[in-house]
Amino acid sequence: MPSQSTVSAVRETLKGQVIETPSWGYGNSGTRFKVFAQAGVPRDPFEKLDDAAKVQEFTGVAPRVSLHIPWDKAEDYAALGAHAAKRGLVLGAINSNTFQDDAYRLGSVTHPDAGVRRKAVAHLLECVDIMDATGSRDLKLWFADGTNYPGQDDIVARQERLADALAEVYARLGDGQRLLLEYKFFEPAFYTTDVPDWGTAFRHCLKLGPKAQVVVDTGHHAPGTNIEFIVATLLHEGRLGAFDFNSRFYADDDLMVGAADPFQLFRIMHEVIRNGGMDAERNVNFMLDQCHNIEQKIPAVIRSVMNVQEATAKALLVDTEALRAAQLAGDVLAANAVLMDAYNTDVRPLLAEVRTGMGLAPDPVAAYHASGWQRHIEAARVGGEQAGWGA
Numbered sequence: 001m002p003s004q005s006t007v008s009a010v011r012e013t014l015k016g017q018v019i020e021t022p023s024w025g026y027g028n029s030g031t032r033f034k035v036f037a038q039a040g041v042p043r044d045p046f047e048k049l050d051d052a053a054k055v056q057e058f059t060g061v062a063p064r065v066s067l068h069i070p071w072d073k074a075e076d077y078a079a080l081g082a083h084a085a086k087r088g089l090v091l092g093a094i095n096s097n098t099f100q101d102d103a104y105r106l107g108s109v110t111h112p113d114a115g116v117r118r119k120a121v122a123h124l125l126e127c128v129d130i131m132d133a134t135g136s137r138d139l140k141l142w143f144a145d146g147t148n149y150p151g152q153d154d155i156v157a158r159q160e161r162l163a164d165a166l167a168e169v170y171a172r173l174g175d176g177q178r179l180l181l182e183y184k185f186f187e188p189a190f191y192t193t194d195v196p197d198w199g200t201a202f203r204h205c206l207k208l209g210p211k212a213q214v215v216v217d218t219g220h221h222a223p224g225t226n227i228e229f230i231v232a233t234l235l236h237e238g239r240l241g242a243f244d245f246n247s248r249f250y251a252d253d254d255l256m257v258g259a260a261d262p263f264q265l266f267r268i269m270h271e272v273i274r275n276g277g278m279d280a281e282r283n284v285n286f287m288l289d290q291c292h293n294i295e296q297k298i299p300a301v302i303r304s305v306m307n308v309q310e311a312t313a314k315a316l317l318v319d320t321e322a323l324r325a326a327q328l329a330g331d332v333l334a335a336n337a338v339l340m341d342a343y344n345t346d347v348r349p350l351l352a353e354v355r356t357g358m359g360l361a362p363d364p365v366a367a368y369h370a371s372g373w374q375r376h377i378e379a380a381r382v383g384g385e386q387a388g389w390g391a
């Protein structure tokens with residue numbers, strides 16, 4: 001049993017946790033086979049923020065929203081920021097898009113043609129301009145670049161083109177802004193991917209400087225990859241900038257975080273806590289990167305936030321002294337038991353208490369359904385748009 005003081009420290013940490021939600025999680029999305037349209041989906045970035053505000057209203061820990069350019073392109077970013085502020089939100093990471101233009105068939109920043117590379121870099125620089133307007137701290141870069149066939153292009157030349165592009169963007173960052181580089185092991189390229197793994201992302205970040213950090217998208221690993229090892233290593237090296245949380249069964253499924261493997265999420269959060277990743281000055285951005293193709297979107301985002309909270313609560317309950325003692329004594333079974341005791345704790349009552357203490361309903365999903373928001377948007381919004389993937 002954890003002591004009273006441990007439990008109250010855990011409560012405080014949970015109250016202070018911030019989980020950033022993605023604008024595209026509120027819009028229609030699907031696979032290459034079908035995008036199922038849902039009633040009431042947002043028609044523009046302003047309505048996406050209205051839905052994100054509901055997640056914040058019922059969870060109290062999701063005040064930031066990531067934007068994706070051009071899916072959330074706005075005439076006036078100050079107006080978008082004011083719309084967010086009125087709803088208790090702030091605009092979060094700006095996600096670039098160098099993968100939905102015909103020009104990028106052979107890549108964007110790694111394309112063999114310098115003209116295409118220029119176009120891609122211009123877009124990335126435009127994203128930094130948008131960050132200046134929105135007050136966003138993070139520029140999140142994910143590149144679809146790679147090759148499909150052996151011999152298609154020179155692997156090292158592509159790395160050099162990538163490094164040049166990143167250096168140009170890095171030089172444009174203002175004070176307090178960061179570049180977050182995301183890796184993904186395959187897809188849409190099938191033979192080589194230019195940023196396939198954390199080692200490649202880390203290497204580029206090291207070359208760039210301290211404002212460049214790695215994003216760990218939990219869905220972007222081969223089956224069996226020990227993601228918590230990567231998390232521990234990057235934190236130890238001071239280069240873990242953010243998470244894109246989601247979960248996968250097969251490929252880049254973008255299912256709700258903690259749905260496929262809640263134990264893995266717990267192990268990740270254990271390494272985060274163990275290595276200081278919850279400390280405010282580390283600025284690890286806990287983002288969701290998910291699409292809700294067949295389930296209702298807003299309650300799915302709420303559920304995802306709750307899943308992160310549950311994994312965090314369990315990881316915070318790990319008896320660190322007992323763990324250390326067992327590790328030093330070489331007592332394998334005792335050390336493992338310490339982790340399993342925490343993982344097997346039902347933290348739902350603790351989180352309900354945390355919410356009540358924050359003036360919230362103990363069950364955010366039930367509170368959302370009771371609020372009437374879903375009925376309201378289904379009646380009021382006609383002709384919703386796709387998030388961008390299927391567009």
Ligand code: PSV
Nearest residue numbers: 095142182184217244252289
């Ligand atoms: C593509 O796999 C991806 O999921 C990346 O993770 C990006 O973060 C996201 O899409 C939005 O571009």
Ligand code: MN
Nearest residue numbers: 182217244289
């Ligand atoms: Mn991602």
Ligand code: MN
Nearest residue numbers: 217219220252
């Ligand atoms: Mn992805």
